[in-house]
Amino acid sequence: QVQLVESGGGSVQAGGSLRLSCAMSGYTYAEYCLGWFRQVPGKEREGIAFIYRLGGRSLYADSVKGRFTVSQDETKRTLYLQMSTLKPEDTAMYYCAARRDICTYTPAPDHFWGQGTQVTVSS
Numbered sequence: 001q002v003q004l005v006e007s008g009g010g011s012v013q014a015g016g017s018l019r020l021s022c023a024m025s026g027y028t029y030a031e032y033c034l035g036w037f038r039q040v041p042g043k044e045r046e047g048i049a050f051i052y053r054l055g056g057r058s059l060y061a062d063s064v065k066g067r068f069t070v071s072q073d074e075t076k077r078t079l080y081l082q083m084s085t086l087k088p089e090d091t092a093m094y095y096c097a098a099r100r101d102i103c104t105y106t107p108a109p110d111h112f113w114g115q116g117t118q119v120t121v122s123s
Contacts, residue, residue, distance in 0.1 A: 002026045002112040004112060004113065005115070006020060006094065006096045006114040006115065007021050007022075007117060008021045008117060009094060009119045010119070011121075012119075013123075014086060014088055014122065015085060017082070018086065018119060019080060019082050019083070020036070020117060021079070021080055022080070022081075032099065032100050033101065033103035033104075034052075035051065035096075036096060037094070038119075039092055040091065040093070047104065047105035047107075048060065048061045048064045048068065049070040052103065056072070063089075067084050068081060068084070069082040069084075079096060083119070086121045088121045091119060091120050092118075093116040093117070093119075094116065097111050097112065097113055
């Protein structure tokens with residue numbers, strides 16, 4: 001069973017930076033898509049950044065492209081999301097996700113999820 005545990009959320013002023021971490025365990029397949037989603041109350045969960053565990057190709061939503069960077073450390077089995085130039089509209093609960101399939105920007109039934117970490121950006 002895949003287990004994901006996020007950390008690193010918090011409050012920051014607009015223009016600031018944060019790095020989220022996701023400790024991963026329980027998966028054995030190389031062909032996983034690892035990534036980050038976010039959700040605000042009343043809205044659907046949206047995918048923002050992904051990386052293929054095999055090969056390292058990354059994908060980004062337009063809303064974060066150029067500001068966020070997703071990376072993985074295989075030795076530590078940790079996924080990261082470096083967020084820079086944060087905006088108030090980045091305020092959301094951020095979820096780490098893993099899927100043994102192609103990356104999708106919408107949640108799928110076979111996604112594994114972390115518990116989420118809150119990011120709040122003030123203006």
